[in-house]
Amino acid sequence: MTALIADDEPLLRDALARQLAVAWPELDIVAQARNGREAIALFEQWKPHVCFLDVHMPGITGVEAAHHMGERTHLVFVTAFDQYAVQAFAEGALDYLVKPVEATRLDATVARIKARLHASQPALHTDQLLRKLATQLASSAAPAYLRWIRAQVGQQVRLIPVEDIDYLRSDTKYTRIACRGEPVPARDALVTTPLKELAAQLDPALFAQVHRSVIVNLRAVSHVTRGDNDTADIHLKDRPDVLPVSRAYRHLFRAM
Structure with missing residues (x-):
């Protein structure tokens, strides 16, 4: 056959x-x-x-x-x-x-x-x-936003549900995906799709671009601290990573 x-x-x-x-x-x-x-x-x-x-x-x-x-x-x-x-x-x-x-x-x-x-x-x-x-x-009324992302981890492809993603970050010619559920750094994966392209496909009710190189899952945010020059830092619930918020996106967290 x-x-x-x-x-x-x-x-x-x-x-x-x-x-x-x-x-x-x-x-x-x-x-x-x-x-x-x-x-x-x-x-x-x-x-x-x-x-x-x-x-x-x-x-x-x-x-x-x-x-x-x-x-x-x-x-x-x-x-x-x-x-x-x-x-x-x-x-x-x-x-x-x-x-x-x-x-x-x-x-x-x-x-x-x-x-x-x-x-x-x-x-x-x-x-x-x-x-x-x-x-x-x-x-058919296909879903408007991504439900999962195909990402490369070594020689394997992982299919990552978007709700498991803590944040996405530009990394040279790749986009790095940090997702919960596994020990660091094993849970970080790479995709070749530019961050800008992914931003257009993610549900804005769940994800926010906070820097030209960072998109964060709002459910993963613990708190935000103010920085100098009208910037801020995002602290996550389950990761020690601290993400930058540039002035252009500071308005998203003014209530905080």
Whole structure:
């Protein structure tokens, strides 16, 4: 049996490949694609039995790529945790995995795909079903703000819920994420997304930019002390770190 994995995050592609090596050792992953267009080209080249497609890829989405593949392969859609997307897949009885992929869910999906392949059953999806799915996903009221952030820790990718983040800080060409729940410095992770871009995706009711290089989770703040030149320092509840507040953002804490 052969498979293709398509995801715009290389570390997540590698992570799924490692999980499949455990859940389905005899499966040969013949290709990995970075986007929907590449997935289509590699599909035509290799004609894999199974395709694992990330739903939200730049350019051509996973659902659009599936339209091209038709019923020539068994599809497993991979999606970020989104109640609307999950409901749409479930209603269509389509195979899907939620990021981060859990071993038990992957095992169940592999068992279903194996059974269909063994019985020479056709793929579940049809053009009509995929069109309906695309319409549902497009019309769903997707969450306005990030729910989790993919961050690199060594050679691993962690999926960090935003509520677990204490603060984010620019660090040369990276953004450093400090999150609670683990000993320092193991809980700090890095992402390549600029702080400015992340600021636009975080819920302003929970996060505030307090310096050109710092965004803080307001729930993590213990108290604020005034500094010189109309600046201030933020002290956190669960970390010894002290964060600067520049004059441009001092107004956020005037009541304190």
